[in-house]
Amino acid sequence: MDCSTVRRFDVVLSSDVLDPHNPALADLVGSDRGLVVMDGALGAAYRARLDRYLATRLPGFHVLSLAVSEQHKTMGTVLDICAAAQDAGLARREVLVALGGGVCCDLVSVAATLVRRGLPYVTVPTTLVAQVDAGIGLKGAVNFGGGKNYLGCFTPPAGVLVDPDFLRTVQPPELVSGLAEMVKIGLVRDADLVAALTAHGGRLVASGFTQPAGLGARLIARSIQLMLEELAADPYEEFELRRLADFGHTFSGRLEELSGYALRHGEAVAIDMALSSAVACETGHLTDAALAEILSVLLHLGLPITTDLATEASLLDAMRATARHRAGALNLVVPTAVGAATFLPKLSDVDVGTLARARRRIDSHASAQLQPAPLRPAPLEPAPSDLRPTVGLP
Amino acid sequence: MDCSTVRRFDVVLSSDVLDPHNPALADLVGSDRGLVVMDGALGAAYRARLDRYLATRLPGFHVLSLAVSEQHKTMGTVLDICAAAQDAGLARREVLVALGGGVCCDLVSVAATLVRRGLPYVTVPTTLVAQVDAGIGLKGAVNFGGGKNYLGCFTPPAGVLVDPDFLRTVQPPELVSGLAEMVKIGLVRDADLVAALTAHGGRLVASGFTQPAGLGARLIARSIQLMLEELAADPYEEFELRRLADFGHTFSGRLEELSGYALRHGEAVAIDMALSSAVACETGHLTDAALAEILSVLLHLGLPITTDLATEASLLDAMRATARHRAGALNLVVPTAVGAATFLPKLSDVDVGTLARARRRIDSHASAQLQPAPLRPAPLEPAPSDLRPTVGLP
Numbered sequence: 211m212d213c214s215t216v217r218r219f220d221v222v223l224s225s226d227v228l229d230p231h232n233p234a235l236a237d238l239v240g241s242d243r244g245l246v247v248m249d250g251a252l253g254a255a256y257r258a259r260l261d262r263y264l265a266t267r268l269p270g271f272h273v274l275s276l277a278v279s280e281q282h283k284t285m286g287t288v289l290d291i292c293a294a295a296q297d298a299g300l301a302r303r304e305v306l307v308a309l310g311g312g313v314c315c316d317l318v319s320v321a322a323t324l325v326r327r328g329l330p331y332v333t334v335p336t337t338l339v340a341q342v343d344a345g346i347g348l349k350g351a352v353n354f355g356g357g358k359n360y361l362g363c364f365t366p367p368a369g370v371l372v373d374p375d376f377l378r379t380v381q382p383p384e385l386v387s388g389l390a391e392m393v394k395i396g397l398v399r400d401a402d403l404v405a406a407l408t409a410h411g412g413r414l415v416a417s418g419f420t421q422p423a424g425l426g427a428r429l430i431a432r433s434i435q436l437m438l439e440e441l442a443a444d445p446y447e448e449f450e451l452r453r454l455a456d457f458g459h460t461f462s463g464r465l466e467e468l469s470g471y472a473l474r475h476g477e478a479v480a481i482d483m484a485l486s487s488a489v490a491c492e493t494g495h496l497t498d499a500a501l502a503e504i505l506s507v508l509l510h511l512g513l514p515i516t517t518d519l520a521t522e523a524s525l526l527d528a529m530r531a532t533a534r535h536r537a538g539a540l541n542l543v544v545p546t547a548v549g550a551a552t553f554l555p556k557l558s559d560v561d562v563g564t565l566a567r568a569r570r571r572i573d574s575h576a577s578a579q580l581q582p583a584p585l586r587p588a589p590l591e592p593a594p595s596d597l598r599p600t601v602g603l604p
Numbered sequence: 605m606d607c608s609t610v611r612r613f614d615v616v617l618s619s620d621v622l623d624p625h626n627p628a629l630a631d632l633v634g635s636d637r638g639l640v641v642m643d644g645a646l647g648a649a650y651r652a653r654l655d656r657y658l659a660t661r662l663p664g665f666h667v668l669s670l671a672v673s674e675q676h677k678t679m680g681t682v683l684d685i686c687a688a689a690q691d692a693g694l695a696r697r698e699v700l701v702a703l704g705g706g707v708c709c710d711l712v713s714v715a716a717t718l719v720r721r722g723l724p725y726v727t728v729p730t731t732l733v734a735q736v737d738a739g740i741g742l743k744g745a746v747n748f749g750g751g752k753n754y755l756g757c758f759t760p761p762a763g764v765l766v767d768p769d770f771l772r773t774v775q776p777p778e779l780v781s782g783l784a785e786m787v788k789i790g791l792v793r794d795a796d797l798v799a800a801l802t803a804h805g806g807r808l809v810a811s812g813f814t815q816p817a818g819l820g821a822r823l824i825a826r827s828i829q830l831m832l833e834e835l836a837a838d839p840y841e842e843f844e845l846r847r848l849a850d851f852g853h854t855f856s857g858r859l860e861e862l863s864g865y866a867l868r869h870g871e872a873v874a875i876d877m878a879l880s881s882a883v884a885c886e887t888g889h890l891t892d893a894a895l896a897e898i899l900s901v902l903l904h905l906g907l908p909i910t911t912d913l914a915t916e917a918s919l920l921d922a923m924r925a926t927a928r929h930r931a932g933a934l935n936l937v938v939p940t941a942v943g944a945a946t947f948l949p950k951l952s953d954v955d956v957g958t959l960a961r962a963r964r965r966i967d968s969h970a971s972a973q974l975q976p977a978p979l980r981p982a983p984l985e986p987a988p989s990d991l992r993p994t995v996g997l998p
Contacts, residue, residue, distance in 0.1 A: 301928040
């Protein structure tokens with residue numbers, strides 16, 4: 211029996227999406243009834259704005275305010291959302307909405323997959339990590355039995371609504387963590403994006419992504435566009451389990467777990483990118499100068515490049531766990547230059563000696579950081595052709 | 605972003621699939637490692653046969669023997685399966701196998717959807733209900749918060765292996781329950797199938813589907829073929845939420861719940877088919893004679909056509925719950941003759957008076973059952989063109 215399905219979702223950029231004058235959210239939801247799952251940490255002011263918006267535009271919607279941290283990223287919380295959908299009497303085709311960071315989007319994605327074997331869902335990511343990465347794809351997941359993202363799903367959302375205005379109230383360390391995901395996609399795809407982030411990242415973070423005016427939205431749009439291009443070839447990961455967007459996502463999950471999630475996702479990704487880049491250098495894929503540039507960019511943006519948790523044992527353990535998740539292949543993404551990358555396919559491509567030498571390279575760069583390597587010169591603003599604001603990204 | 609996926613699965617008929625000489629299961633699994641989830645009620649003899657088969661053909665497979673009844677059809681049991689997959693260190697592309705009835709197939713389908721965001725799974729349904737219905741489609745589900753099948757998924761299996769030899773050890777009441785699903789698909793699609801079941805159902809049940817020789821497998825193959833044809837138009841239920849295979853599945857779930865699952869699935873489906881047929885008669889879609897024939901067929905096969913649980917309140921409640929699950933539409937499947945059916949689309953198409961009159965018709969038929977309506981004459985065996993044994997159904 212043939213089972214085909216063609217789904218499509220749009221990523222829409224807008225601003226001030228909780229202003230009742232803005233129809234974007236109601237348009238994307240496209241249902242009279244539903245349930246908004248809101249990260250309780252957004253606080254009372256956002257809750258009041260959400261309630262006003264719903265009263266005006268979506269009066270048939272319920273709200274569930276939830277504590278969502280990495281510790282709450284469990285099937286238990288998913289089932290709390292399912293129970294709220296059941297209590298609200300949601301019918302098929304009625305909608306779940308995630309208003310929050312990556313964990314909130316993940317939880318809603320899994321719950322929406324399960325309720326009545328699938329309700330439509332819309333994500334409104336409110337953190338930078340979620341806006342450029344965790345909130346925009348098909349993947350939802352929860353942690354299980356010590357395994358990060360061990361249970362989950364591939365379920366396309368009905369739509370994604372990205373509003374950089376939310377970033378005004380995001381704390382600087384969280385913004386820096388989000389920059390790591392933008393740098394990630396830039397390092398494997400787009401040197402101009404890396405240059406723009408390097409030149410303006412500090413000001414963007416300090417201003418809640420409002421300064422330089424308009425640049426934050428443009429760089430976010432560009433990051434999303436690159437991410438969607440990477441996802442598009444194999445959205446359900448049915449074919450090759452290798453994608454450039456997995457750069458920084460081989461060692462990072464294990465490091466997050468070992469830190470008890472004290473390490474932010476973007477910080478762990480930065481440490482993984484540093485290590486993967488040093489491995490690239492050790493295996494002859496990247497020049498010393500390019501490695502120095504990558505490490506300098508990360509440090510310049512306030513991201514870590516090393517941690518005591520990155521021991522030989524934990525790194526080998528992480529590589530083996532990743533290979534199990536990639537059907538036996540390591541598929542380590544390693545940069546070949548700033549803006550381009552390749553894969554090391556096999557576990558045997560990265561042995562203990564290579565890992566040890568890679569770590570020494572990073573330690574030596576970190577200890578020399580008072581005299582960082584020169585950064586690439588960057589234009590004050592990226593070329594408009596690359597980074598135009600995009601509404602309704604493909 | 606476009607998200608397309610094309611999957612395909614085969615339903616393979618075989619016999620004696622746990623004989624180590626039979627490669628069918630190992631071929632369908634197509635992986636060196638995996639986990640077989642076995643309904644513990646199959647008992648020690650089947651476990652010993654399974655262990656021998658695995659030792660010979662699939663030595664990298666683990667076995668999890670589980671108590672699976674309707675009471676165990678919960679996310680808790682799904683998570684037990686996920687934990688066993690995690691303990692076994694299963695990698696992506698390694699396989700879950702369900703060996704058991706409909707509940708076992710449902711649980712494995714949901715678990716396989718979630719583990720690592722999707723492992724392949726194979727079902728080996730061992731009951732008649734599962735072989736012709738519950739074990740062969742894309743749908744998996746568990747009960748939740750008093751809602752039957754409230755949480756679940758649409759995930760195509762990697763393959764389905766149907767072996768009528770398992771029916772030799774299934775108790776007669778369970779076989780009768782399975783006949784209800786075969787009668788169901790016959791009543792909406794194929795009068796010849798209904799005639800064959802009527803003529804030979806008693807002997808098939810009494811012989812564990814071994815007599816008349818070969819007929820059981822042919823009727824099962826025909827039922828599966830019709831079921832897959834019904835599923836094929838809209839396998840993910842993305843378009844219209846109406847399908848003829850939902851005949852008997854509007855009131856039945858609520859009745860099962862109200863009985864505390866003392867009522868078997870097929871029994872509840874039979875009561876629902878009787879009621880839906882009487883509604884068809886009341887609304888001018890079915891002749892009195894055809895209704896009498898349908899009710900007689902059900903009674904003749906040993907299936908119930910009424911229950912004290914079918915009160916006005918419970919039936920209205922069931923219709924409303926079903927409509928929520930069909931996005932507001934009732935889409936009650938009603939026969940227009942033996943072998944053909946249509947839909948009553950709206951809740952308002954079936955009012956309290958219609959339900960009451962329909963119930964009176966059934967009660968009056970039931971009380972007159974000592975003199976059943978004459979059954980259609982049936983050929984001793986169905987025409988070979990309709991019911992040829994099928995291996996690798998489309």
